[in-house]
Amino acid sequence: MNLVSHSLMPRVVVGTDLVEISAVAEAIRTFGDRYLRRLFTPDEIATCQATPAMASQRFAARFAAKEATVKVLRPNTGWLSPRDIEITQESSGAPSLILRGEAQTLAAQAGFDGWSVSLTHEAAYASAVVVAIHLSAQTSNDPAPQESEEHETRS
Numbered sequence: 001m002n003l004v005s006h007s008l009m010p011r012v013v014v015g016t017d018l019v020e021i022s023a024v025a026e027a028i029r030t031f032g033d034r035y036l037r038r039l040f041t042p043d044e045i046a047t048c049q050a051t052p053a054m055a056s057q058r059f060a061a062r063f064a065a066k067e068a069t070v071k072v073l074r075p076n077t078g079w080l081s082p083r084d085i086e087i088t089q090e091s092s093g094a095p096s097l098i099l100r101g102e103a104q105t106l107a108a109q110a111g112f113d114g115w116s117v118s119l120t121h122e123a124a125y126a127s128a129v130v131v132a133i134h135l136s137a138q139t140s141n142d143p144a145p146q147e148s149e150e151h152e153t154r155s
Contacts, residue, residue: 015071025056060126
């Protein structure tokens with residue numbers, strides 16, 4: 001493939017995760033606020049608990065998004081603080097991603113320019129897909145960029 005000199009070619013990295021809602025509900029029953037405060041920010045907790053009947057599903061979806069984000073960032077240690085990855089809700093209701101601390105550092109080092117996150121939950125499972133975009137200058141001598149990279153799901 002011949003690329004136009006100095007054209008901008010996006011690199012897309014995708015992470016996904018699937019979480020069993022009952023496992024999250026059991027962890028909340030067993031460990032309560034200690035579990036919630038370890039994994040979620042105060043705003044995430046408030047958002048999820050705003051509708052008590054849906055709290056477990058909402059926490060599970062946000063946990064899936066945090067795991068999907070880790071798969072995109074690929075930390076050398078294999079672990080990031082879950083609270084450094086926050087799922088917020090825009091006024092439209094769409095989820096968005098805020099990174100802090102080590103997660104923010106890794107994203108900057110990777111050159112990610114934009115993010116998209118999608119959450120879903122149905123019956124027994126919650127799922128999330130996180131997409132990071134990196135716009136990089138490519139020259140005709142550079143190898144053709146991959147359009148996307150797949151990451152194994154770790155459960």
